[in-house]
Amino acid sequence: METTLENPSPPNRTCDYCGRPISGRLDRKFCDVNCKNNFNSRQRSAFRAGVHPNAGQIIKQIKINYEILLKRQVQKIEKDAxxxxxxxxxxxDxxxxxxFTSLTTDKWGEIWKCCFDCGFRExxxxxxxxxxxxKQAEL
Known part of the structure; x- marks a missing residue:
């Protein structure tokens, strides 16, 4: 008995984002660039939400705090001043x-909050x- 190898018909593939049928390369996962971008955007959002639901807003506020302190020229303050x-x-403002990003103490034992290298205390x-x-901005 002789068997012939035939090309199997491609499986019915659907877009991983919207579910529409896709054609083309066998490893293709999305029907178009928009579906690919939307899928990846949702994946990133889900990951961030798993870290903390307010992580983006907190990071944004830390950046705002740092920019405000920079405007006050904190980096030009001399050592121990x-x-x-x-x-x-x-x-x-x-x-x-x-x-803030970290805590530190000065040589008198006072606790300071820092946004990177800019320290503040109430x-x-x-x-x-x-x-x-x-040194608070060093890794």
């Missing part, structure tokens, strides 16, 4: 002291003290 700013003014009179901690 500080400057002061009214907390209400910083908050009015969009600063939120709840969000003091009793409604002001915020600013200082520069370059």
């Amino acid at each position: 500080t400057t002061y700013i009214n907390k209400e003014q910083l908050v009015k 969009g600063f939120d002291p709840r969000f 003091i009793e009179d409604g002001n915020i003290e600013l200082a520069h901690f370059p």
Whole structure:
């Protein structure tokens, strides 16, 4: 008995995003670029949501805080020197002291919150003290 090898007909394949039939290469997963982009976008969103639902907003606020501190020229403050700013003014500019990248202590044992290398701490009179901690931005 002689058997012949025939090309099997391609399986009915559908788009991984929208379910429409697709043709072409056998390893093709999406019917068009839009479906591919939408699929990947949802995958990334699902991953971020698994990390923390507010991760994107928190990171955005940390960046805003850092930009505000940079405008106050915190990086130009000399070693062991500080400057002061009214907390209400910083908050009015969009600063939120709840969000920062690290904590550090100075040589007097005071605890500082840092947005990368820009340190801040709230003091009793409604002001915020600013200082520069370059090592806080190192890996």
